[in-house]
Amino acid sequence: MKKHHHTLKIVPVFLVVLILLSACAIPASAPQPAAGEDNASALLRLDPPDAAPGEPDLAALSARLQPNSLTVRLDLLEQPQVEFSTELHLQTPAARVTILIAPDLSVSIQPADSNLLHAANAQWVTSTGLEVQLNSPKPLPADTEVSITLRDPVSGQGLDEIVPTALSAPAPAPAQVALIFWNVMPASTPAQALRRWDGAHTGPVGxxxxxxHLLNAASQAGLPITLLDALTPQALAALELLGQVDTLRGLQQQGLVAFAQPSWGDPAACQIALQLSQSAAGDYGLSAAPGVVSGPLTAECLTNPADFSFAWLGQSAQTVQTFQSVSLLPLPYPPYDSSAAKEFAFTQVDGKRLSGAILRQLLQNALSADPRRVLVLGGSLPESLFAEQSIATQLMQSIEDLPWVRVLSLEELRQIPAGQxxxxxxxxxxxxxxPNSANLRAYTPAGQPAEMSLAETQSRLREALQSLPASNPFTRETWRAYLTLTQPASSPERAQLQANYLGQLGYPLYALLWARxxxxIARCDIDLDWDAEAECVLANQSTLAIFEHRGAALVGLYTLESQSLTRWIxxxxxxxxGxxxxxxxxxxxxxxxxxxxxPGAFTLAQDTRVYSSQITANRLIFNLPDSxxxxxxxxxxxxxxxxxxxxxxxxxxDIPLIPPRASTLSPAWVQSVSLQQEPDSIRLNSGTPVTLTLNHAEMIDTVSFLDTLKYIQKPEDANQVFDEGHFLPFPLVHFLVQVQPGATIRLWVEK
Structure with a gap:
């Protein structure tokens, strides 16, 4: 289709577009503006999708009546593949006039001597929106009727039409859209955080x-979006590292971004997950919309004050429904279905606008006149084209440019009356x-299935954690680790991997019991992680150390001061x-x-050799057989x-240390860590300092998230050679030490 801007009279297009866009913000239930009122606008009629493929298909008719002008806009469903001419008919009680618009946008008025109009021009204001400006010598009556006919410019055959509609007719309700996103910041390392914020060559189209880019596009178009899991502690920690918490806070204050209170991890632990995310969000100065929760929630978690959530309710579900007094907005696919996420990403979008299939569905939704019907767009962010820099801005603007589509804010969604x-x-x-992985069994390091199923292991861990004070920071950190290792997996391989490591939470649980x-303690006969292999425990009244026989690794180091338990290793x-x-x-x-x-300290990652042990009151010796x-x-x-x-x-x-003040459950964790290195020692300061003193040993490398601060707040550069700390889980600090025969390393936590 040709898109020449041939006009009979110059029109301030920016003003036309501005006023038309403001029309989109008028709720369907709002009173019809009075004829002749300044800036009055209305969506007059919707037209069913009924044209042949490739031919122009009318979707909507809108108009704005002013004292001496009438602006008529017709919107096509999709950009047609053939040229067409347009007939716009105006009928008043006293006269009828036809405005003929050729494919090149030249305009003529019939009859030419009509007293109803004295000038007209037409222009494409969007790729599918044609605006016609009509100037009249005197005000047009409010009962003026408008009709449209599209014709083949050669044969004159009618292609589509909109029947006569009065300017004073009640406005039909527009199609309702909700822009909902999840997996918005699935990051545990600086590399993942930067990639999920502003990654190079990482989107669905490379x-x-x-x-x-999603936030920028939504802000520029002025469209509200809802983020389902941005308030998890891990997502907030990543955003803090990126320096973007203030960005989200500002967009929330502008009403452009709203948050649900997220649960994550084991669905049976959804109550504690909601508590952790609520506490973390408050610490970061953010908050979820009141009563709005999201995640793998069971019925037990949908209690007061929760009143709105999101759910997979099947392929055909598009209306807000009720479940245990909670309104549910149907999602387009199960959130943990990665293949469905990829398919939906390309189903939504064609080029840089919504696909024809989505537009037809929206138009059918609007024609149904069901106020509970809402089409959810967006989805899992890593797969979504809404976050693709080359697409996002134009895609969002194309949605804003549709006068027959309304994007609802989270608050507006909450006002929709729930149906069935x-x-x-x-x-x-x-x-x-x-996905249900309850029947999985972890493998032991010896390659044998564990005695307990995954469901039994989770049940034991939950029961133990629930018996401990939830306000205890150490308990909260252990809950966070539990939720991370029980996150519903999108693949059987990932589920098995998590099951294999879940038993390691037995270490901090034992530390919590000891701290009471x-x-x-001096023993080497206790299996703390359910792997059918005994661990060693060495403790005095202030320090607890846990060791594995495989690799003779220190897998847990905890200190107790003033009844406060701290994890170091x-x-x-x-x-x-993974x-x-x-x-x-x-x-x-x-x-x-x-x-x-x-796996721990004073070992190497894949050292699976089994050492023998000898333990006394304060001394543990590991010997490697035949060595x-x-x-x-x-x-x-x-x-x-x-x-x-x-x-x-x-x-x-390896000596991996976890700085206690750098808990990802707390804000400002990035600034809480510092390192001081001397020739024979290194001091890690994170509230409580810890010092490693080396004798006949050399510090080969020190790796942490601190290495990445110089480029973490810049766009990801595909050509950048990143330091190793960029790929290390935050807030871990990793020391690589070379020891000589007889070397000693003293690890001292300052009191």
Whole structure:
């Protein structure tokens, strides 16, 4: 179709568009503006999708009546593939006039000597919106009728029409859209955070992509969006690292972004998940809309004050329904279905505008006149074209440019009266229809299925955690780790991986029990992680250390001061899992399934060799059978841990530390960590300082999220060589040390 801007008279187009856009904000229930009122506008009629493919298909007729002019806008459903001419008919009680608009937008008035009009022009204001400006010598009556006929310019055959409609006719309700997004910041490392915010070559079509571009596009178009899981502690920690919490806060204050209170992880733990996200959001100065919750929620979590949520209710569900007195907005697919997410992303969009299928569905929704019918667009953000930089702005603007479509804010969604009682689809136990992995069994490091099923392990962990004070920061951190390791998985492989590592939460649970009555412990006969292999425990009244025989690794180090328990060393899997190449996973090797994890300190990642142990009151010796290698750990009276390498050759070892003040449950965690390195020591300060003193040992490398601060707030550069800390789970600090025979390392937490 040709789009020449041939006019008979110059018109201030920006003013026309501005006034038309303001018409979109008038609710369907609002009174019809009086004829002749300044800036009055109205959607006059909707037309069913009925044209042949490729031919022009009228969707809507709008008009704005002013004292000496009438602006008529007709909107096509899609950009047609053929040229057409337009006949616009005006009928008043006293006269009838026809405005003929050729494909090149030249305009003529018939009869030419009509006293009704004295000038007319036409122009395309969008790719599918044709605006006709009519000037009259005197005001047109409010009962003037407008009709449209589209014709083949050669044969004169009619292609589509809108029947006569009075300017004073009640406005039909527009199609209702909700822009809903989830997986908005699934990040556990600086690399993931930057990629999900402003990633290079990472979107569905391989271009720059991320939450930044969605927010920019929504802001420029003035369209409200709802983010379902931006307030999880992990997402907030990533946004804090990126320096973007203020951005979200500002958009929320403008009414452009609204948040649900998210649950995540094990659906049976949704109550504690909601509490954690609410607390974290408040600490960051953000808040969810009152009563709005989201996530894999079970019926038990849909209690007062919750009154609105989101759910997968089946393919055909598009109306707001009720479930246990909570209104549910149907989602277009189950949120954990990754293949459906990818398919839906391309179903929604064609080029840089909504697809024909979506537009037809919207038009049919509007014609149904059902106020409960809402079409949800958006979806999982990593797969969504709404966050594609090359598409997002024009896509959002194309939606705003449709006068027959209204994008609803979260508050407007909450005002929709719920209809029929909802039933979750068969096989769905929660609102997100999470995959059921209850019958999985973790593998032990020896390659054997665990005695308990995943469901039994989760039940034991939940029961233990629920018996502890929820206000305890250490308990909250353990809950966060539990929810991370029980996140519903989109693939069987991911579910198995998480199951293999879940038992490691037995370490902090044991520490919590010890902290209730701290007494000396020296034993190597207790299985804390349900992997059919015994761990060693060495403790005095202020320090608890847990060791695995495989790799002779220190897998847990905890200190107690003034009844406050602090974690210093733990497997990296309690922060993040599955960061490496999934093709390298070996899912039958238990807690060694993912080579990208750091299992503990004074070992290497994949050292699965089984050491023998000898333990006394404050001393633990690990010997490697058929070898002279030995590791010695001692607890000093001041609470420090002393490691001695009794091997015959130099050895590299990992020492991962978790700064306690850098909890991702707390704001300003990025600024809470500092490092001071000397030739024979390194001091990590995070509220409570910890010092590593080296004797006959060399610090080879120090890696942390601090390494990434110099480029974390810039767009991701595909050519940038990032430091290793960019790929490390935050807030972990990783020391790589080389020890000589007889070397000692003293780890001392200052009191």
């Amino acid at each position: 271009q720059r992509h991320g939450l930044k 009682a909802a039933e979750l689809p068969q096989g769905c136990a929660d609102l997100f229809c999470s 009555q701290p007494t000396p 733990a497997p990296s899997s309690t922060l993040a899992l 960061l490496g190449d999934s093709s390298e996973w070996n899912l039958t090797t238990g807690a060694f399934s993912d080579p990208g994890t750091l 002279a290698d030995a590791k010695v750990f001692e607890l000093d009276d001041d609470g420090s841990l002393i490691f001695t390498w009794a091997g015959e050759s130099n050895q590299n070892m």
